[in-house]
Amino acid sequence: MLHDGKPGERARGAVSPRRRKFLRGGATALAGIAAGMAGPTALAARGDGGELAVPESMKREGAPVGGEPYGIPSKYEKGVVRHLRPTDKQYFSSSSRSPLQDLDGMITPNGLFYERHHNGVPTIDPAQHRLLIHGLVEGSRLFTMEDIRRYPAQSRIHFIECSGNPGYKVYGKTAAQANGLVSCAEWTGVMLKTVLDDVGVKPGAKWVIAEGADGAGLTRSIPLSKCLDDAMLVYGQNGERLRPEQGYPLRVLVPGFEGNMNVKWLRRLQVSDEPMHSREETSKYTDLMPDGKAREFTYVMEAKSIITSPSGGQKMRGKGYCELTGIAWSGHGKIAHVDVSVDDGKTWHRARLQGPVLDKALTRFRFPWNWDGAPAVIMSRATDETGYIQPTLEQLVAVRGVNSVYHNNAMTPWRIAASGEVTNARL
């Protein structure tokens, strides 16, 4: 589909991984500080130019243990929050985005996991919550949360991405604005197959219709084959219970499928021989093609990647060494490789994937680069284990047009100006 990368070719300014001198002349070089200092007091007393002063933090006790029984971030990180769209005036059917440009690794902390709700976040007492499984089953069953938690459990690390991430016309100034409707966590729950096998699915069943207990009563039809594969009923997120915004106390997880199908605040699973064609799968979440036909049931979030550092709104720290890093993911499985271009897509160079590389999970990539100070356009391109290659926006639009706001997995190019300012190259 796309031209091949040239992994053997050295990028303009690419850094040999064998011997790098990253910061010589960058960090302050100190002369005259000898070995053998005996501790902070002695160190301050030496007065070798006062380069390493004894900070105030060493002169007194700190905050007591247990002051915050549930810990919170440093006050110096108060700007690292989920991003609302500046133009978004309504807050019940809306979204907030993970600050991708401030994050690293593969795990999204629960407090920064993206949100998309259709009628706000309901407050649900888990002791009162019930899940009904009915329809084409041997007998309808009503489950308490304790019932669900009694099943054998499983934890898996998977991403969830909104199908409208980022839309086709919303280009975004920052990585969060451009692609922040994706996050990744370690989920704990029970394989849905375990529960359905226990309930007993009748012959003829082909779909499972999931309904949320929120004010939108969000309802989606999930193919039974997915429910019997890697779908889960999850109640845990990064070790603790689900957050309210992620469906507390119970959600469906359909790894790799579009976010809205991972129905939150799950109250009902109806096993059926046909899909529901619910509001959310007819008036919304279909993809209108250029010929006026709509694609329905386009579940899988295809391979995608974005460079998160440097990215829009950031500034280069000057010429020289700079690690390009970002995230890649695919709803079809594992990321096979990520290529990076520093010349607006003319040539491509293989990035390093950081392990563990997991099925349908965010995968961090890193690429060493020496910026020569000239203007440049950088971007990344993911390939998944099926061989699928992330397209450019132009390639995607040529096939799908611009009627739909869903399933845009195009590359995000960032422009670096001679000043070091980084902006979205599409704006």
Added chain:
Amino acid sequence: MLHDGKPGERARGAVSPRRRKFLRGGATALAGIAAGMAGPTALAARGDGGELAVPESMKREGAPVGGEPYGIPSKYEKGVVRHLRPTDKQYFSSSSRSPLQDLDGMITPNGLFYERHHNGVPTIDPAQHRLLIHGLVEGSRLFTMEDIRRYPAQSRIHFIECSGNPGYKVYGKTAAQANGLVSCAEWTGVMLKTVLDDVGVKPGAKWVIAEGADGAGLTRSIPLSKCLDDAMLVYGQNGERLRPEQGYPLRVLVPGFEGNMNVKWLRRLQVSDEPMHSREETSKYTDLMPDGKAREFTYVMEAKSIITSPSGGQKMRGKGYCELTGIAWSGHGKIAHVDVSVDDGKTWHRARLQGPVLDKALTRFRFPWNWDGAPAVIMSRATDETGYIQPTLEQLVAVRGVNSVYHNNAMTPWRIAASGEVTNARL
């Protein structure tokens, strides 16, 4: 060292994984609810015994998006917090413990990561923070956080465990009290080797002395070999910046070594030909043996495991199927396997390890069991990839005595009474 487990033998009440009927008769069986319901309103209108009422949460909008820019747990989870020791009256040199019995998976959320401080939690402005590297180096260097963050980064999932987890005489009523000074996160930073190679270590160097910028000026000597192996300078934790309690803005990570060596609020690394013999490695953090000699520099946290559910303070949900689950870890590498006993250590049965099984990371194990309702003592035993087997407390005490409070990696047995109450079998 220990008698072998018998993985092929079925535990008393062990469940065949092929076909289980977990909850038949447990969850409420419903009759008369047909397929084909059209939505929540229709569902309520059917009135099939009113079993699945329409909850209040479906009748109105929920909380708006972005009400909490940094998300927090559900109000129904307010009891899931870090545990202070009930008897601990002083809060500056103290600890709080991860609520292991409420957690699942391998990742500890940042708000519940255990704490151990020697003089409280300092507040440090990252823009003002400096790291000095000096001693047996080609030239002393003073780093800003921006300097550190410019190096090529790496994320790795590792546990950290306090060497005093749990002590020899502190048995604890709950899993948190018994072994809650261990947590696991995805850390991001730079390999310390990268920085030391860049600075240039002089011949004769054998140690690196790390000093924290807290009110205790905590100082530990780390073998240079560890610093050139898998040690890191970390600034990220589960995707976001380090939490203040974990050393914001910078700490040393020495995977598998006792917690206090992972020096927080790191301000100084002194490369030396000999260790510091600092306060924390002479008056504390040595292991006094029965013959009156003290073992110094006992770094590695050896293989350990604990069943977290069911565990002390919990109650069995009745006879029948119950998944035993817990965590295992080793400072020497990966967990090879975990054996579980449900008869006070007489016989052993292989548990299932949940992937990914990573080097020096918490590993979740699970074991299906049918409790017959009779009193039982359950426990787990970890074996790591070096072949080392977790000992019983009796075996450990026979060798090391009870003078030291450190490096107790003995098994934790839980007693299940006929009433279903679970207690620490040592109390």
